[in-house]
Amino acid sequence: xxxxxxxxxxxxxxxxxxxxxxxxxxxxxxxxxxxxxxxxxxxxxxxxxxxxxxxxxxxxxxxxxxxxxxxxxxxxxxxxxxxxxxxxxxxxxxxxxxxxxxxxxxxxxxxxxxxxxxxxxxxxxxxxxxxxxxxxxxxxxxxx
Numbered sequence: 001x002x003x004x005x006x007x008x009x010x011x012x013x014x015x016x017x018x019x020x021x022x023x024x025x026x027x028x029x030x031x032x033x034x035x036x037x038x039x040x041x042x043x044x045x046x047x048x049x050x051x052x053x054x055x056x057x058x059x060x061x062x063x064x065x066x067x068x069x070x071x072x073x074x075x076x077x078x079x080x081x082x083x084x085x086x087x088x089x090x091x092x093x094x095x096x097x098x099x100x101x102x103x104x105x106x107x108x109x110x111x112x113x114x115x116x117x118x119x120x121x122x123x124x125x126x127x128x129x130x131x132x133x134x135x136x137x138x139x140x141x142x143x144x
Contacts (some may be wrong), residue, residue, distance in 0.1 A: 002097075007089035009075040009137050014058035017072065021063060030069065031062040031120075038119045060120045069137070071136075087126070087134040093125035098137045105129055106139070 010017050021027040036055035057074035064070075071089050092098045102115060108130030115125040124138040 001093065003069070003091040003140075004082050005062075005063055005089045005091070007087035008070065008072040009085065009087070010058070010072060011073055011076075012057060014061060014072050014074040018058075018061060018063060020066065021070075025065045027063045027065045027070075031060065031063065033059045033061070033120060035059045035074075042118050060118075087136050089136040089138065091138055091140045093139070095139055098123040098125065098139055101137050102127070105135060 007016075018027070018029060018032075022029070034055060035057050038059045042059070055089050059073060061072045062069055063072070069079065088106070090101065099115070105127060109127040111125070111127050113126035114133070115123065118124050121138040121140065124136065126134070126136045128134050
């Protein structure tokens with residue numbers, strides 16, 4: 001089954017946003033990884049430094065508001081967005097399904113993050129399609 005969810009970048013404020021959404025909407029945290037939890041190669045790819053402050057930033061979070069899941073993270077940067085302020089995340093059951101969708105979506109697209117495995121996904125890629133929509137395609141598990 002394919003899952004679709006908003007994927008929201010924050011620039012050092014993700015934990016604060018989660019706290020606000022918990023208070024305002026009763027959001028439940030399903031998953032919360034800090035950059036300190038990430039494989040060092042993932043931190044390097046994201047441009048996150050080795051400082052204690054950066055290690056405490058949110059690497060990958062998932063909350064649930066009602067029945068809707070929302071993914072979010074602290075993107076690297078000075079606080080100003082460098083990419084669209086919202087992404088659409090499509091989670092597939094297998095890496096092969098990610099690769100097939102990527103093959104179709106990549107025509108005329110700008111690759112933001114090349115296909116790779118991460119601490120939270122066995123296959124993940126990010127692109128801005130030819131229409132300007134930012135997509136993340138990934139597996140949720142790390143076995144397939």
